[in-house]
Amino acid sequence: MDRLSGLDASFLYLETPEQLMHVCAVIVLDTSTMPNGYSYKEFRATLEERVKKLPPFTRRLRRVPLDLGHPVWVQDDHFDIAHHVHRMALPAPAGYDELMEIAGHFAGLPMDRGRPLWEMLVIEGYHDRDGREEVVVITKMHHSTVDGASGANLISYLCSLEPDSPALAPADLGRNERGPGGLELMGRSVLDTLGRPLALPKLVQPSIDLISDTIGRALAGTTMAPPFTAPRTSFNGTIDGHRTVAIADLSLDDIKAVRKATGATVNDIVLSVAGGALREYLRERGELPDTTLMASVPVSVREESKRENGANKVSALFMRLGTDIEDPMERLASMAESNKNAKNHHKAIGADTLQDWAEFAAPRTFGLAMRAYAGMRLAEKHPVIHNLVISNVPGPPMPLYFVGAEIVGMYPLGPVMHGAGLNITVLSKNGVVHVGIIAAKQSVRNPEKLVVHFPEELQKLTDAVSQGVG
Known part of the structure; x- marks a missing residue:
């Protein structure tokens, strides 16, 4: 079992x-x-x-x-x-x-x-x-x-x-x-249920220590972006059940050239490109907020996790995307510094913390609460937790053949949720970075108007580094 x-x-x-x-x-x-x-x-x-x-x-x-x-x-x-x-x-x-x-x-x-x-x-x-x-x-x-x-x-x-x-x-x-x-x-389930309270004390003290550490980092200005501080956009509300999709390709060689010239990581560059694309998309719609958008970025803890069971071994970072910064090189520099702080902060969080606390999710209570949250449209009434989810999934660096046919494009599409009706996922494979965008239809009716800006934003970075800017 x-x-x-x-x-x-x-x-x-x-x-x-x-x-x-x-x-x-x-x-x-x-x-x-x-x-x-x-x-x-x-x-x-x-x-x-x-x-x-x-x-x-x-x-x-x-x-x-x-x-x-x-x-x-x-x-x-x-x-x-x-x-x-x-x-x-x-x-x-x-x-x-x-x-x-x-x-x-x-x-x-x-x-x-x-x-x-x-x-x-x-x-x-x-x-x-x-x-x-x-x-x-x-x-x-x-x-x-x-x-x-x-x-x-x-x-x-x-x-x-x-x-x-x-x-x-x-x-x-x-x-x-x-x-x-x-x-x-x-x-077996009764035994598991009876044993859960015994695990609670082991979770409480580390969580208290984490809160204390976070306060200290906030005072020093080295914390990750705090949730519930994101500006509201047209894709931050109650979602519908219909979906829209768009895809695009980026050159991994171009990203590596920017990395070599700037010292930024591939993830820094991907997030900066996403921030620039979102900035242009919202600017064209007349919806660009004065403050930066914030993304939830899933992080795999598979290598650090001590848990043997479970398909999902993830944690998450909250990242500012620099949508309030026009210059692409300035945005990348800001992103690299923000990423550094977020990663250091994330190291203070146990690899299995999210998984440990999730064990206390009660099936009936959790489900009823989610339906009440959606039915009362609460996502439109409280401060925005985060604007969207952005995932960066590493893929194989060599060609793959699916039942004998070569894979020339592999575009991942994650779930969208109430309060964050847009998901961007990128996957690198064999020298290409494949970008997949999925959204709730009433939140983003035409994601093609967003995805077209991804190659443009990467080109701005490659042009800047080739000219020695930054």
Whole structure:
């Protein structure tokens, strides 16, 4: 029996019809590399063979009786690939705009919790902006199953390093076990529940110490950006259940050139580019605030975590994006200093703090509270916690082949939440940084007007460093 961690389960409790807690990716494939050519029938058969070797793809949720504890993962004895992989052909001619419309629609559909929590939509007939015909796979996996890093890894396990090589699936992703009986499940959950109060004292003192440390850092001006201090924008309110999507590519070589010239990190540069793009987007709409936007930036603690169970091993930083700074080099310098303070502050927070506190999330109470929060539109009444989420997910530095087809684009799309209806996720792979933007439709109706500024902002930085500015 594989019990969900409190943090994994919290993504189930946070879900409402409008706030869907799954992560998606748009994967563009060059099928000309497939040894036997593309055939949907063979594509799905090979995919089925590979997913059946990976327990995260063939397990489903099982609730604990009376919700006495967090759910558990059990093997789906009725697993059927037809429930998870779907086929669609775009009408010709069909290109970027049609693909983004379908991606947004697919991202806005909830998943059936009675089955393994993932889906794939295989889209044929897509023509990229250069006129090449490609196959696109849009993936969807629930956040209770993966975080950003583990999600990218899980997709890579279905891939190979050569078109005709075996998949990269490791041998240590767990195993499928029998589902426990109701009495056994209830008994274990009761024991877990009774044991939780004993863990509370171990959490309280470190949390008190953290508050004291944060106060000291605030007085010294070296703290990370505090939540509830972000300016309100048009994407900070109650969200709807519809989604809009946009994607773009950045050159990793250009980012490395800026890094070499300035000493900033890749993450500094990505956040600075995002800040510049958001500044231009809001300026064009006449909505640019006087103070800087603030992002929540998920941070993987997988290497530092002492917890063995749980798919999500993350913490978060709050980062100022410098949207109040016009000059791109000044913004990058500010971002680098802000990042440094935030990272140092984050080191004072235990790697498992978020996961430890999440164990106390009560299924019924948490879910009811989230629905009340949405129904009363409280996100529009209290100060803005943060404006958006920005994630930076490292990908493989070499080509990958998905069922024999080379991946030429892999654009991650995270969840959006009440109060922050915009999510930007970037993934670096084989020399390219892929940018995925997803938003609640009523918050950002046309994210293309935002994503177009990402290459422009990176170009401003590369032009500045080539001219010796900064």
